Amino acid sequence: MTDNTPGSSGNQPEEPQSQAQGGHAASAGDTPAAGVPPQQDQPHQQGGPEQTAQQHFPPYSTQQFQTQQHPYQGQSQAWNPGYGAMPPVQSEHGAPRRRNSLVAGAAVLALAAGLIGGGVGGYVGYQLGGGGSSSVTALDQPAPARSASTAPQGSVQQVAQKVLPSVVQLQVASFGGSGEGSGIVLSSDGYILTNNHVVASAGQGGRITATFNDNRTASVRVIGTDPDSDLAVVKADITGLTPAELGRSDDLAVGAPVVAIGSPFGLSGTVTSGIISAKDRPVRAGGENGDQSSVLNALQTDAAINPGNSGGPLVDMDGRVVGINSAIYSPGSGQEQGGSVGLGFAIPVDQAKRVAQELKNTGSATHASLGVTVTNGPQPGAYIHNVVPGGAAEKAGLKPGDLVTKVDDRVVQDMDGLVAAVRTHSPGDKVTLTISGVGGDRTVQATLNGDKGQ
Template sequence: SPPTPPAPSEPEPPAPPAPAEPAEQGQPFAPSPAGSAADLGDAPSQFPNAVPPTQDFDDDPQGFEQPAPSRKSGLRARPVIALALVLALLAGLVGGVVGFVFANRVFTNNGVNPSVSLGSPPPPGSSARPADSVAGIAAKVLPTVVSLDVAGPSQSDTGSGFIIRSDGYILTNNHVIEAAASQGSITVGFNDGSKATATLVGRDPAYDLAVVKVDKKDLPTLALGNSDDIVVGDSVLAVGSPLGLTGTVTTGIVSALNRPVTTGDSSTQDTSFINAIQTDAAINPGNSGGPLVNSAGAAIGINSAIATLSQGSSGSGSIGVGFAIPINQARRTAEEIIQTGKSTKPVIGVTLDIRYTGPGAKIADNAINGAAPVTSGGAADKAGIKAGDIVLSVNGRTVNTADELIVAIRSYKPGDTVTLKVQRGGSTQDIKVTLASESTTK
């Protein structure tokens, strides 16, 4: 019999899909088999808000899928970062507390720190200075400079002076002691703090000079220099009692020579005509009568006047323009006063026309207030000077005004012969004049 065909076997049911391995802890979901719906971008139902991947892994010929990143490392990093932040905050807090405590323990609210030390001062050195330094010159001069307190019937004044003889003679300005010239008191203050009453020996308003004397012996004296030797630019010191500040020293230079300076009251004929030394050393009220000294510590002038700003400007102190009487002039006048109690000035015996504006100084054409243009028998008359003549220079020194002629003449002494350049009409000529003498003592 024919073989019996085998009975058709029933197809085996397909094997059930292997159950998905549970996802590792930390993964959002298990990887899906290649070609599954998850590969097409469907979010697993348990993560309805999951973002579908932007890449279709079915395109990979190998069918590989990028594994989901592990979350285990993330869970471990967060506690470390948190711990670091906590430690940083604790460190900042501790540092702030320590700083606050330290600051409040060391510093007070106004910044005082009792623990700070700036160290010990260096060991004391010598105060000696070179003799030609400013300090050396000041140390030499200061013991010879005095202050003057003057009290008169109607006013008082202060000023300076300096000792010119060890037996008590002191040179100063006439305007310093003028308040007590007729009656009153003059008190001299010395560098060592002692005081003494002075008497007036004599005064010369024409040169603004005066000599007073105290009853003392063996006083230190200031050497007198030669004012003819100084030149513009020389270093000088001004010493005195400006504004009552005794023993004040200022420095500067000789700014100019032969400055014609007038001071005093012309209405009382007490005008002083000074052939002055100009200096920028600070000179203030109270410096008057004090010395202007050179780099050798010798007096070359007597501080007498200062230039001031206009009345509309504030202040009347030093503006760097001070004037001193040359010591050579002061020496001659002081010697006359000490020797005779009187002093003299040189004159040529003319009356000047102050209305003339120059150049030069004009002899008056006619008498002024009863004074003849040329004094009969006087020095100018003897030399041939005429009314109306114009004096252009004295010994080569140009004259521009009447004051400049007076100052130039007074820079000499009675008996000196000077050459005047005189203009008369349209011509000029040199005329030699021997200076006459006139008393200036009051």
């Protein structure tokens, strides 16, 4: 098994190592609509055909990540990129039948006349009797005045009002099908951050269209993509947008309330809320064409995330972006698609911001690399299988057979944990590695290299 701690190549199946057996992570991403334009006004049935990613996002152009040998381990389950189905909203068409319309009309008129006659008689009797009672129903009461209250500070309502103008629905059409995802406005002149798996298919003669919160639409072109981090920057031909406010993810606390916004199953502007369920969760997220995958050092949340949410923001209660929604855990298998089960994953904004800046400026991104290939073993930790000549590990004195159990103060349980831990750093950062080997534990210092993303 090989792994080039960020920077190595190879296919990675997509399932969080910490999840229960039998499930798979799917990207929370593109909602498939292959063969059926997502906006057609015609009846349709419910259903349809997402770490490493899922996004439910061929009639359907669903990327399938097959189980295969991973550069970091021997076996793993597959993760489906997030393509999903059309919204489970059924429209009805056709006018009601006009059977016996004339007879029905006559019956209505007769009933009306009877009511009038009965009303007159009743009124006369009431007056002659000098009494009677009246009742008022809820239907007779006037509508209340419009609410003048404003959204409470720190409420989900206030967060939604602030963030919605900065969230975009992305629709992708290509020869392989179509899909939908979400994006975050980075600048007033149209730069947008999203997931790589949302726009990957557009590189094959596809077309991307952005729909904004004010209902304006614009064509979109890809500026830069990075499959290793599952991020992409695109540019819409439009101005006057509201950029999102980016926060920070390093000081988030488990249990902190968060809000997710995006276009699940094509339902743009959908707002859900929850908490940060866990941090530093190694999750394999969406690859490119099924042969690329990445291990994310993800934020876990129970805010509902579904196919189509991919690329949308996870925000704190100040309305600042703390993560980019990218994957969900689906307990199904194969091509079976599922919705939220309360296990969603987001790329921390601290990592996403650095990558997005590089993509915007140069079209590609670099990643910190330890320069090793690793596997899992019978003990907790990441076994070094091979050391890349001239890499950070070799310079630090690491050898094949060493077991990495910590990166700084972070415990490493398996090979994906090592990759995720290194991913939190930038090229040039110095880290302290705890190594278990012959003679007991020891620590070494390593200066991480920078490898160009694929």
